[in-house]
Amino acid sequence: MAAVDLNTHPGHLARRLQQAHTLLWSTLVSEETTSPQFAVLNALTEKPDIDQRTLGEEVRLDRSTVADVVARLARRGLVERVRDPLDGRRNVLRATAEGARVHRRLVARTEAMNRVFLAPLDEHERETLLRLIGRVAEAAERIRDQR
Template sequence: MRDDDQREALPSGARTSPPNSPEWNEALTPPTRTALVTIETREDAVNQRYPGPRRPAEETDPGRARPVADLSTHPGQLARRLQQVTYQLWTAVVSTETTPPQFVVLNSLLADPDIDQRTLGERASLDRSTVADVVARLVQRGLIRRVRDPRDGRRNVLRLTQRGEATHSHVASRVERMNDLLLSPLNADERTALRSMLTRIIESVPAISAAEGTAAV
């Protein structure tokens, strides 16, 4: 799922629209569009730095002087396709109302209640503007509520309502089903290896980004 929670602002008629469709793109907020441009630009820079196999130009267009990249082997493109497949399964199996970022927030508050919004964003791996939007929507739905921190009356903390706990329980069981379907082509050892490799990549990105700096375009 896109980290900036593209589906949060979708109208009800577009909730089953796939990523990059006109309905999807029109529903994005300006900050989300800006973030997507930044992400895609940096993805292109990574793909250029670590290209996949290339086909000779004459195989595709004899008139081209430069080889054409086979994007089907690029890690960034494969990650994007996996994201699209996961989104399709989510809407088909899990929910068209509760989005993946909303579920992450519900799950984080179930595990660690009475935390402030900034801490919640860190737990859920959501940026400040996204977590603010998700929290506002969940409060509006009556799934979480803001309360005064009993240890510090100057700030608010967040906790699940009974309805929020029930929604989490309902969605969590469907998420397990979705994960089984998503990983069904893999055996147990392959599933473990995939999770391990994805975790290693995700955890290494901050260090790689710091070393590389901002990509020039």
């Protein structure tokens, strides 16, 4: 049987795209804070005092991944767990002052990285790419959530 053209396989292309993103992230944004960690800090900046399950839904990370990301950020002193002021039986999460500082520093860097990442595309192509990737990701997440 002949070899297949992997450039027609979306998973292969997605892996290459992820590799490019990881390289740009570590070069232009941060070697200490990962993209999922930034997503968590970003969500907690927008919606502080949410529980871990809600946070995972906000950033589209599965339960075990969001638990690991939160634990790593907490060890670094960037996120803290506090008692929910409305329900003392549960904990909520919030970015610490240091977490907010790290988030502010990384926002501009992520914007610069995205410009480099999407530079080969014109504005219309960028919008189309982001819309299509979002649709595929949402469909995959629905499949995951049904399992």
